[in-house]
Amino acid sequence: MRKTQKTNSALRRFIMTIIFLTVTVLATSACGQQSTGEGKLKVTATIGMIADVVQEIGGEHVEVSGLMGAGIDPHLYKASQGDVKKLDDADVIFYNGLHLEGKMVEIFENLENRKPTVAVSSYLTEEQLHSDPAAGEGMHDPHIWFNVKLWISAAEVIRDSLAEKDSANADYYKEQAAAYIEELEELDAYVREQIALIPEANRILVTAHDAFGYFGSAYGLTVTGLQGINTMSETGAKDVSTLRDYLVENKIKAVFIESSVPKKSIESVIEGAGQLGHEVTIGGELFSDAMGDAGTVEGTYIGMVRHNVDTIVAALK
Structure with missing residues (x-):
């Protein structure tokens, strides 16, 4: 009987030791996980x-x-x-x-x-x-x-x-x-070198909204947008017809859409110019108020700017 009791007691101590060691390992592991990125x-x-x-x-x-x-x-x-x-x-x-x-x-x-x-x-x-x-x-x-x-x-x-x-x-x-x-x-x-490749008469940048003002003044382009600086303003028929006439009068061949702005209104401008006998194409998509997808070149600031410049130069030069 006493031998059985001793055996049970030893077994209990063994089990308690295993439990203690397991809890210690888990606690240490948890602490290690919590310290990941510590100080950032x-x-x-x-x-x-x-x-x-x-x-x-x-x-x-x-x-x-x-x-x-x-x-x-x-x-x-x-x-x-x-x-x-x-x-x-x-x-x-x-x-x-x-x-x-x-x-x-x-x-x-x-x-x-x-x-x-x-x-x-x-x-x-x-x-x-x-x-x-x-x-x-x-x-x-x-x-x-x-x-x-x-x-x-x-x-x-x-x-x-x-x-x-x-x-x-x-x-x-x-x-x-x-x-x-x-x-x-x-x-x-790089931006200055590339924009210099566009003939001066062609340095007119037309976009969905007027986000490129600083770009134009810094690098020598005339910039106009269908919407104003803030996209909260709504585009009306008068805005569309005014930009349409501007494209026709200045013989502008390409306009640009933006990744963060719906392109429907720009397409209306292109259609209107076509009805007046002036063909306008979409020169490409620019990143204005947002970059490209994460993990892509355009998903970085430098990559975004280079993409915009290369797209503009390819369409206007």
């Missing part, structure tokens, strides 16, 4: 162009969440509950500003007292910005990424904000930013 800044960015720059500069020290993917129009975008959670969980928030994300202004105002909530346009001066009279006095064109030199300023804002929030890795952010800004300088030179 959680960053939320609105548009893809900003998210891409944050990733380039933040590198291994950031975890970036973007709110607006390919084909999304930021002018019309409303934050979902999931977006609000991403914003709440973030250590730093980056947005474009200049009322690009017009429907999210109140959210940013509520968050800026709790955490760094940074407009990447904040280093730009009044002289560098284009006014937008249609939107009211003191309002500006928000599409600053189409002048690569201005986008370098956005990169500097991101660099300085990350360094301030995470001073332990400030030197890393500065080194990453210096390398990336060098790439942007090369991109700016």
Whole structure:
């Protein structure tokens, strides 16, 4: 009897030891999983162009969440509950500003007292910005990424904000930013070289909405859009007929659609020009307010700009 009791006691101790070791291993494993990414800044960015720059500069020290993917129009975008959670969980928030994300202004105002909530346009001066009279006095064109030199300023804002929030890795952010800004300088030179291949008389860029103003002034093209700077404005019959007449009078052969703007209205313009005996083709699709799909070349800021330039040059030269 006593031998049986000893055997049972030993068995219980053995089982308890196994359970203890199993719990310890599981706990250690869980801790290991929780520490993955420990120390990384959680960053939320609105548009893809900003998210891409944050990733380039933040590198291994950031975890970036973007709110607006390919084909999304930021002018019309409303934050979902999931977006609000991403914003709440973030250590730093980056947005474009200049009322690009017009429907999210109140959210940013509520968050800026709790955490760094940074407009990447904040280093730009009044002289560098284009006014937008249609939107009211003191309002500006928000599409600053189409002048690569201005986008370098956005990169500097991101660099300085990350360094301030995470001073332990400030030197890393500065080194990453210096390398990336060098790439942007090369991109700016590429754009100038390629646009120079278009005969001056052909340097007229017609698009679905007026997003390319900074691009035109920086690189020497006349730019006009069917809609205004903000896609919240509606296109009417008068807008269509005015642009149709402009195409006919200036003998413009190609217009461009945009990935984030429906092409129906542009097609109406082309049809109207055809009825007047002037043939106009679609020169290609440009990325304006959103980049391409994640994982593609056009899903990066540099790749997007190069795609736009190559498409414009191929159609107009």
